Amino acid sequence: MSIIPALKCSWNELLDNFIKGLDNAIVELNAHSIDTIAGALPLLLDRLRIMQNNFPANNGQIFKQTIDDIIQNAFFPENLTFAQSFEKILNSRTHEQDFIINELVNGFITSKAKAIASYSQGPIIDRMVEAFSKRNDFHIVDHQFYAMFGDPNVPRTYVMINLQILIDLFGLVSEELVIQKDIRKSEEKVYTFYTFPNDILNVLKKKYLITNPVTGNLSVSEAFDRNVFICLFLANIAVNRSNLSSIGGKYTVNGISAIFALILVLSFMPKMTATPQLLKHPSFSSPNVSISVIPKSWMMKKVLESIFEPLIKIIAFRLGGIQWCEAIIDTEINKKIHTQIRFLLKDVNKWILGELCRVEIPIFIEILNTIQVTLQAQQSGRTTTTP
Amino acid sequence: MKPILRETRRIIIELIKEDPVLLLSPAILNSVREKEEKRNIRKVRALSEFSALYRSNIYEIMNEFIEEFKAKLTPQLLADYIIDHLKESIEALNILLKITNPDQNNFQNTYLQRLVKYIEDRLFPKGASIQIIYQNLLNQSKDFFECQRHLLQPHTFYREKLENPDYFVIPGNSPKIYQIINNITSFYNLDPNYGVFPERPAYEIPMILKNEVFEPYIDSIAKTEQEAVEKVVDKIGLRIIDDLFLAPQEAFIDILMSNNFLRPAVQPSGKIRYIPQFSNETLILYYLAFASMRRGFLSKELINWIAMNFALLIYMGILKWKLSDDNIFYKIFKDLQTNEKILPYLMKLICFPNYLGMDKMKIRDSVQYRKEIFNFIGSQIDNLKTLIEEIAIFLDTAP
Structure with a gap:
């Protein structure tokens, strides 16, 4: 049974539901907390109360700003063409944000058929990168694909189906080249080339092709990596968000909404003073990465469910309107999706000596700054209007 | 050439x-x-x-x-x-x-021996006991944890069997197993149950429900792992108690204690409770230490993968040392065709008893297989590149 009764997807009801969910979470936390660092629980409760009181205020202004303006802008652009979305996601890439982009895809463990990072397909992306980067026109021929992935133990149809799944996921296009007389057999032969749509090709050429100014030779730079494909995958979903069946259905909606909800919650978590033990730990004091300790009690099962169930719906509503919101699964599976959150974003959200640590990345800082500015504006609005 | x-x-x-x-x-x-x-x-x-x-x-x-x-x-x-x-x-x-001597004369001073030992110390150390190996791995994990994790995860993991008829065979890690290990780590750190330490009744050890670990998986997609849970957790130092709980093995508890991953706390009942404070690497490193100690029993996939990584690190390290970054011929060395000529021989050499000491008969020779494993070269992780640079520095400064 779900803690919060299933609701129709209206914005106000979603906000009310969020407030009730946080009520539950606060009650649960007051009854039982697992944080051992002094002051962690009051800090966490304080943040949850701010979320409860201020996030839904002004018709959910903070949600609109953080989800529409920051998260969507970086990972899931709206009202743009496929190529524009792709370029935007590509431009918001930083080394740390690549972890999130990677997780966005690896996180889809629920969707076994459509997951592009499922069993054999993880390396397939790497091989596709290799195949596409060999030719400076970003084309691969189907035979090349079969030669790379053909396995004598697996029927060829399996490889063909696999290729088609990947083509659909990335929104690639195919071109046919008909040879009237093949040299070997003197028969007509059809070669199928796979490539990116024209607009995408232009973006790729601009970003990843290195031209030799004298010889005019073109080659693909090393920056062309698997995350380019993952950005393409996200752009494809962002553009086709209204056509659920073409983007993998309910599981995709649930997966993306859950990860964005996690990004939002992680961004607003309070930083705590690290224990001396943690400060001495080499992973924590690494000079290259900025890490902060955050409370861990929100990851307890009952608290997590209370926070995330309504939040995931809010995210879904902002990303894809009522259609997405209604696609959020309201059954026991929902709980499974919540529990997945515990092991998502493992590279930016990691355990060090039993404490939950967050790697500071640009999107967390941007979201936190926006929330704080809006909170201050809300505060000053209240003080000026109070007689 | x-x-x-x-x-x-x-x-x-x-x-x-x-x-x-x-x-x-x-x-x-x-x-x-x-x-x-x-x-x-x-x-x-x-x-x-x-x-x-x-x-x-x-x-x-x-x-x-x-x-x-x-x-x-x-x-x-x-x-x-x-x-x-x-x-x-x-x-x-x-x-x-001249990376090694054909007759193994004075092999201790060959480049191969020195480089294998250098990488081995960081990623796959030998040791008299699992405690020592674990400790050595942990000392290096600050800089090379991602490489250590990478070494356990062959790109041909889909060929691995969780339940091998040969009980002793140690398979490589699949991404799903890695996810499960992450999940177990989270459960221990969040709100574990505690039960009596079977071998030392005055103590309580943390236990988590076996079924909870597989709860996030929809449509039974982790069914194989669930059925083979005993084999899976054995490699990360855990055991099943009462057919319900996952708890650390006795030997692993000593390792966890000595590395601060368990903290003793006296309970009102007078019993001492071991409270877990795991890091991401706690369980993974045990797997690696276990594989290192029993390197004679590694699966074919894992042996090929480990040898391949060592060979690549050695080859790239030497190139990094000798070739300047703007060397125009670098791409010939990095070409798959050149790799195919050099790396398989290095892989076999590395498996000899004086080096890594793995079963060299398990190194595959088929062209298709080489193609398959060399594909990973296109997707090297950043941490591997860092190690290559370290190797080049080591070669440059070594007498």
Whole structure:
């Protein structure tokens, strides 16, 4: 049974539901907390109360700003063409944000058929990168694909189906080249080339092709990596968000909404003073990465469910309107999706000596700054209007 | 490759002695190449195909380089650059040629032995006990945890069997197993149950519900792992108690205690409770330590993967050491065709008893398989590149 009764997807009801969910979470936390660092629980409760009181205020202004303006802008652009979305996601890439982009895809463990990072397909992306980067026109021929992935133990149809799944996921296009007389057999032969749509090709050429100014030779730079494909995958979903069946259905909606909800919650978590033990730990004091300790009690099962169930719906509503919101699964599976959150974003959200640590990345800082500015504006609005 | 590089260097030197401007004409370089190709094809038929391939690559690269920079550099400077880069390439090949002694005489001082030991200490150390190995791995995990994790995860993991008929075989890690290990770590850190330590009744150890670990998986997609849970958790130092709970094995508890991953707390009942404070690497490193200690029982996939990584690190480390970053011939060395000629032999050498001591008979020879595992070269992780740089520094500073 779900803690919060299933609701129709209206914005106000979603906000009310969020407030009730946080009520539950606060009650649960007051009854039982697992944080051992002094002051962690009051800090966490304080943040949850701010979320409860201020996030839904002004018709959910903070949600609109953080989800529409920051998260969507970086990972899931709206009202743009496929190529524009792709370029935007590509431009918001930083080394740390690549972890999130990677997780966005690896996180889809629920969707076994459509997951592009499922069993054999993880390396397939790497091989596709290799195949596409060999030719400076970003084309691969189907035979090349079969030669790379053909396995004598697996029927060829399996490889063909696999290729088609990947083509659909990335929104690639195919071109046919008909040879009237093949040299070997003197028969007509059809070669199928796979490539990116024209607009995408232009973006790729601009970003990843290195031209030799004298010889005019073109080659693909090393920056062309698997995350380019993952950005393409996200752009494809962002553009086709209204056509659920073409983007993998309910599981995709649930997966993306859950990860964005996690990004939002992680961004607003309070930083705590690290224990001396943690400060001495080499992973924590690494000079290259900025890490902060955050409370861990929100990851307890009952608290997590209370926070995330309504939040995931809010995210879904902002990303894809009522259609997405209604696609959020309201059954026991929902709980499974919540529990997945515990092991998502493992590279930016990691355990060090039993404490939950967050790697500071640009999107967390941007979201936190926006929330704080809006909170201050809300505060000053209240003080000026109070007689 | 080496004779062709040496021959090319000689030709360039002679050419610039005659007149440096000759170098600027692609026609002259091409005519030299044609002449060389003709002569050699008659000589050694078996090797001629590779020679022609390498020679054409070398001449193509030189032509491109000359075309690109002829407006900016004088012919003499161009020739100097080419000769320097050829010299560096020959030096790198010289090191590879004498990487070890065929008769294993004085093998301790060979590059192969020193490099294998250097990498082994960081990623796959030997030791008298699992405690010592774990400790050594943990000492290196600050800098190389991602490499250590990578070493456990063969790209051919889909061929691994969780339930091998041979009880002792240690398979590689799949991404799903890695996810499950992460999940177990989270459960221990969040709100575990506690139960009596079977071997020491005065203590309580943390336990988590076995079924909870598999709760996030929808549509039974982790069914195989769930059925083989006993085998899976055995590799990460855990055991099943009462058919319900996952708890650390007795030996692992001592390791966890000595590394601060368990904290003792006295309970009102007088019992001492071990409270878990795991890090991401706690369980993974046990798996690696376990595999390292029983390296004679590794699965075929895992042996090939480990040997492949060691071979690649050694090869790339030597290249990084000898070749300058802007060496125009770098791409020949990084080409899959060159890798296929060099790495399989290195992989076998690395498995000999004086080096990694793994079963070299399990190194696969099929071309298809090589293609499959070499594919990972295109998706190297950043941490591996860091280690390659460290290896180059080690080679540069070692006496």
